[in-house]
Structure formats: C-alpha cells, structure tokens
Amino acid sequence: MDLENAKAQMRKGVLEMCVLAVVAERETYPPEIIERLESVNLPMKEGTLYPLLVRLKSDGLVDYVWREGIKGPPRKYFAITEDGRAFLGELAASWRELVSAVDRTLALPSSRQAPSPGDPPPLLHIEPQQPFDDERS
Amino acid sequence: MDLENAKAQMRKGVLEMCVLAVVAERETYPPEIIERLESVNLPMKEGTLYPLLVRLKSDGLVDYVWREGIKGPPRKYFAITEDGRAFLGELAASWRELVSAVDRTLALPSSRQAPSPGDPPPLLHIEPQQPFDDERS
DNA sequence: ACAAGTACTTTGCATTACAAGGTAATCGTT
DNA sequence: AACGATTACCTTGTAATGCAAAGTACTTGT
Numbered sequence: 001m002d003l004e005n006a007k008a009q010m011r012k013g014v015l016e017m018c019v020l021a022v023v024a025e026r027e028t029y030p031p032e033i034i035e036r037l038e039s040v041n042l043p044m045k046e047g048t049l050y051p052l053l054v055r056l057k058s059d060g061l062v063d064y065v066w067r068e069g070i071k072g073p074p075r076k077y078f079a080i081t082e083d084g085r086a087f088l089g090e091l092a093a094s095w096r097e098l099v100s101a102v103d104r105t106l107a108l109p110s111s112r113q114a115p116s117p118g119d120p121p122p123l124l125h126i127e128p129q130q131p132f133d134d135e136r137s
Numbered sequence: 138m139d140l141e142n143a144k145a146q147m148r149k150g151v152l153e154m155c156v157l158a159v160v161a162e163r164e165t166y167p168p169e170i171i172e173r174l175e176s177v178n179l180p181m182k183e184g185t186l187y188p189l190l191v192r193l194k195s196d197g198l199v200d201y202v203w204r205e206g207i208k209g210p211p212r213k214y215f216a217i218t219e220d221g222r223a224f225l226g227e228l229a230a231s232w233r234e235l236v237s238a239v240d241r242t243l244a245l246p247s248s249r250q251a252p253s254p255g256d257p258p259p260l261l262h263i264e265p266q267q268p269f270d271d272e273r274s
Numbered sequence: 275a276c277a278a279g280t281a282c283t284t285t286g287c288a289t290t291a292c293a294a295g296g297t298a299a300t301c302g303t304t
Numbered sequence: 305a306a307c308g309a310t311t312a313c314c315t316t317g318t319a320a321t322g323c324a325a326a327g328t329a330c331t332t333g334t
Contacts, residue, residue, distance in 0.1 A: 003224070007231045009289080010150035012322060014235070016143060018242045025245040031281070041238045048322050050283060072280040073330035087140070092243055094144045098151070099236055101178045105155045106229055108162040146320080149291060168312070185291050187314060209311040210299035 011042065017091040018042055019052060020080065023062055024088055029075035053078060061087055148179060154228040155179055156189060157217065160199055161225055166212035190215060198224055 022028065022036050030049050037044050053076075056062045061084035064076045080088070159165065159173050167186050174181050190213075193199045198221035201213045217225070 003227050003231065005289085006150075006153060006228055007235070008322075009153070010232065010235050012289095013143075013147035013150045014239050015322080016146070018239060021242045021245055029281080037242070040241045041234065042242065045323055046282085047284085047324065051321085054283095069280085069331095071332065073282080075281065090140050091143055094140065095147065095239065095243070097178065098144070098147050102151050102155060102232065104177045105158045105174070105179065106232070108158055142320085145291075149320095152291080166312080182292055183313085184293065184315085188290085191314090206300095206311085208301065210313080212312065 014095065015042070015044055015048065016052060016056075017088065017095060019044075019049065020056065020061065020084060020088045020091065023056075023078050024080040024085060027077045027079045029067075029077050033078075056084070060084070151232065152179070152181055152185065153189060153193075154225065154232060156181075156186065157193065157198065157221060157225045157228065160193075160215050161217040161222060164214045164216045166204075166214050170215075193221070197221070 018037060019033060022033050028036070030046070030053065034044055034046070034049060053062065053064075057064065057078075060081055062078050063081055064078045066074050067077045068074050155174060156170060159170050165173070167183070167190065171181055171183070171186060190199065190201075194201065197218055199215050200218055201215045203211050204214045205211050
C-alpha cells in the first residue's frame with residue numbers, strides 16, 4: 001500500500017466536482033481543463049476526462065459546441081448548464097460536510113500527534129478494557 | 138447521476154484514513170469502528186471494513202489480538218502500529234493538501250454563487266473568445 | 275505528399291465499496 | 305441439553321471509475 005495510491009483514491013471522489021467547477025468558470029476545452037487542474041495540483045488524465053465529460057453531458061450538467069481553434073483540429077468547448085450549476089452547488093455542500101466529518105475524525109485524541117520517540121509504546125499493551133456503553137448486559 | 142452516488146465516491150478515498158484514525162484513538166473492534174464512523178456521518182459497511190482491516194494488517198499498519206467480550210463471541214481488537222501512525226500522518230498531510238486544492242478550484246470565479254434568477258444566461262452564448270496564453274504562434 | 279502536432283475516443287485492467295450470504299461462538303429460554 | 309436469537313467475523317460477485325495505452329482524425333508546415 002503506497003501513499004501515492006491512497007492519494008489517488010482520495011482524488012477520485014472529487015474529480016467530477018472539480019471538472020464541473022472548472023467548466024463553470026467559463027467555456028473551456030479538455031486540454032485546458034487538464035492544465036487548470038494540474039495548476040492546482042489535481043492531476044487528471046485524458047482517459048479519465050473524456051468519459052467523464054460524456055457522463056456529465058448525458059446527464060445534462062454540461063453542454064458543448066464545436067469551435068475552430070487558431071491552429072489544429074476543432075475543439076469541443078464545454079460550458080455548464082443551469083442544472084449543472086445547481087448540482088455543483090449540492091456537490092460543494094456535500095464536500096464541505098465531508099471535510100468537516102473527516103476533520104472531526106482526525107481530531108480524535110491520539111490520532112493527532114506524530115509518533116514521538118520516548119512515548120509509551122501504545123501497541124496492544126493496553127490493559128483489558130472496561131466496556132462502557134454498548135454492552136447492555 | 139445522483140448526488141448520493143457522488144457523495145459515496147467522495148467518501149471512498151478517505152475511508153482508509155478514517156479507519157486508521159479511529160484505530161489510532163484506542164483499541165477497538167470492527168462493530169465499534171462502524172459505530173464511531175457513523176456517529177460522525179461517515180457510514181461504512183461490514184463488507185467494506187473487514188477486507189480493509191485485512192489490508193491494513195498485512196501492510197503492518199495495524200495489529201490485533203483476540204479478546205473475550207462480556208457476551209457474544211470473541212472479538213478482534215485492533216490497535217495502530219508505529220508504522221501505521223507514521224502513515225496516518227502522511228495521509229492526513231495529503232488530505233489537507235487535497236482540501237486546499239479543491240477549495241482553490243471551487244473558489245474559481247463563477248463557480249461560486251448559486252444560480253440567481255435574472256442572471257444573463259451563461260450557457261454557450263459567449264462570444265468567440267480571444268485565446269490568451271496557450272496558443273503560442 | 276508526408277511528418278508533426280493537436281484533439282478527441284476507445285479498450286482493457288486494477289482498485290475498491292458494497293450487497294448478500296455464510297460460518298461460528300455465546301446467551302437466554304424452555 | 306436443545307434451539308433460536310444475538311453477535312462477530314469472513315467471503316463472493318457486482319458495479320463504478322481512474323488510468324495506461326493505443327487508435328482515429330483534422331490541421332499545419334516543409
């Protein structure tokens with residue numbers, strides 16, 4: 001289990017919201033979306049983005065038009081729809097709830113500090129515990 | 138695409154960290170871990186937790202001992218290891234980075250406010266845009 | 275023409291949460 | 305002591321989804 005994998009797993013759940021947020025900012029096309037997300041440290045690959053945009057489009061959360069660029073092939077410029085903007089609002093609210101829940105978990109006593117040398121070794125040398133509330137006789 | 142699914146996706150990436158945080162707090166056994174997480178609004182099912190604990194154990198991040206309860210069958214009491222505590226520290230740091238990155242994305246202009254009636258319809262009625270920086274030549 | 279660059283698309287794989295069902299130990303009641 | 309209820313642990317199959325890798329197509333420059 002490596003840290004990189006864990007970080008990737010954490011990112012997975014928010015990519016959809018972040019793409020929607022970037023598209024909500026203004027019309028863009030996929031390579032630009034990727035650049036933007038990378039610029040805030042949220043790497044995303046082509047093979048992830050294109051299918052995601054297809055999903056968002058078929059759910060009516062974004063729409064696109066073909067536009068000719070100054071050079072190269074035509075681009076799909078995406079914009080958010082009204083439904084998309086409403087959904088993004090809900091996603092952002094859920095995100096804030098999640099952040100609050102996770103922070104509450106991380107703030108639990110003993111999960112706070114890094115291991116300091118000289119601490120009493122906490123590993124399974126705990127005396128047999130008194131049950132508190134859940135064992136109704 | 139429903140909101141519930143999106144919320145579940147967001148949770149997925151952090152469950153491992155949260156379980157580790159709960160176990161870091163003090164020795165516990167699986168049903169209690171589930172209760173704790175539910176109490177902070179992070180639902181997790183048995184079929185998710187047990188295989189996850191197996192992974193954490195085989196990676197040396199947690200350890201367990203069998204203990205007899207006051208009633209019912211014996212329980213596996215889990216505690217975090219030193220390695221686990223170090224890893225939890227890294228996970229928490231990555232989590233904070235992610236929160237910061239996502240918040241930066243959500244703060245992009247136009248993804249902030251909810252749709253207000255009377256706004257100019259923003260959907261793809263934007264005039265053909267001047268490219269800014271990325272079209273070199 | 276042809277190569278290079280850019281953009282869009284698709285396929286197969288790995289990870290992982292979960293629903294659903296299964297095994298086993300203990301307890302209370304008869 | 306037998307049996308159902310409770311509690312705890314475990315396993316299997318499914319679905320979602322990020323990604324690597326490879327493919328298609330349009331445009332530009334030589």
